[in-house]
Each structure stands twice: as C-alpha cells, then as structure tokens.
Amino acid sequence: MIRSAVAALLLAVCMGFGSAGAQSVDHIEDEALAEALTEIDEMRKAGEFGSAYGRLRDLREDHPDHVEVLWRTSATEVNMGEQRDNNTAFFERGLETANAALEADSSNGYAHFARSMAEGRLALSAGTRERIERSRAVKHHADRAIELEDDIDGAYNARGQWNREVESLGFMSRAIVRTVYGGLPDASYEKAVEDFQAAIEIEDRILHRYELARTYVAMDRPDDAREQIDILLDMPKVYYNDADLKEQARDLRDDL
16 A cells, blocks of 8 residues: 555656756846857757757856756756666766755756756655655755746646645545655645646646646546647647657547
C-alpha cells in the first residue's frame, strides 16, 4: 500500500513539466548578454538543448554568478537528462546549478522553477522517503516561483500537475503518506484547474491545454476535456514536444 501510494506520487513530481520557454531579457543591461540569452531561449524552445548548453557554458566563463545564465543552465541540464533516458547525472548537475542560481539571487522566480524541475526528476531514482521529500520541494519551489514572478507559466503547470496527482492518490494513500512520512501539502483538482488556466493566460501552449484536459478526465468531466483537446489540436506546433503532445491528446480523446 505504501509503495503504491508513493509510485502514484511519482507522477506528480516527475512527469511532463516541460521547460521554461523564451523569457523577456529587457531587464538585462548588458546588451550582448541579453542577445545571447535570447538566442539560447530559441534553441531551448526548439529542443536544441545540447547547442544551448554549449553556449551557456561559454557564457558562464564570463558571467559565473549571473542568475539569468545559471537558471537557464540548470533547466537545460534537466532537459538534457530527459533526452538521455532520464540520466541522473544530468539531474544532479541541474540541481547543483539551480542551487548556485539561488545563491546568486534567491529572489529570482526562474531559479526556483529550475530547482523544482531538478527535484522532480531526481525523485525518479530516489528511495521512498527521499521521493516524498523531493515532492515537497517541487511544490515549495513552484510556489516560490509563482510568488516572485507573474509570468512563469511552467511553474503553474508544475504545480497544477502536483495538485492533480496528489489529489488522485485518494484519502487512504494520503493518510499513509501522512502517518509514515509526515504528509504533503493540501491538494485538489480545483486548484489544478486554476493553475493550468493561469498558465494558459500567460502563454497558451499545447502543453497547458493537454494537462488541463487530463485534469478534467480525472474529475470525470469528459466534455470539458474534449473541448481542451479540440482547441489544442487546432493550435500550431511551436515547442519541440508539441507534436508528441498532440498525439497523446488524440489518444486521450479516443479513450473518452
């Protein structure tokens, strides 16, 4: 029973957060750095993580403590680990770099989001207690990202998935986690819907529509799920994983 509860919880901390998309660099005074980061954001958007990582490593030589360089490096390391069959070494590196970003500027919401991404992926290879602790960290740093910034759609998506999957554990499983491991923050499907809708308001991405549809399925609201799927299937492919998400959405619709 405990193992099955924790296995279900892994969905909340490990699945499909996506990556932070292109972000505004208007606040960066160094024009050359801002231009380089804009190019790197476009590489990451296209899924060219290896090329982006090479550029970021070069930038770190000149800007070793710049939070905008560090959080992008962390997120890219996590994405590279995902591309390499969930390579733990990359996730560990991503966590280390996220911590460096937070040391450089703990008020940067994207640094917290990068930490949330790394914590979630590291849970894949963790023991039971560590998985629970990392789940708490995912929620904490997603919350902090949202508190500090008003435009991190990925953080809302991460928290939305967290809310959905923790709520789906059911009362008994949550009670076991609470009794044995100290519990988890409150979660609900309604909070998940609010988070995904907030993410869509920031950037209307196929990823956000898909996760909202999955949440409506969990809530036994098939008509609402179909509506979201129909919308996303008509949306243009913009991000590197949009084609895969559309295919998954078609499969989800066929099952309704």
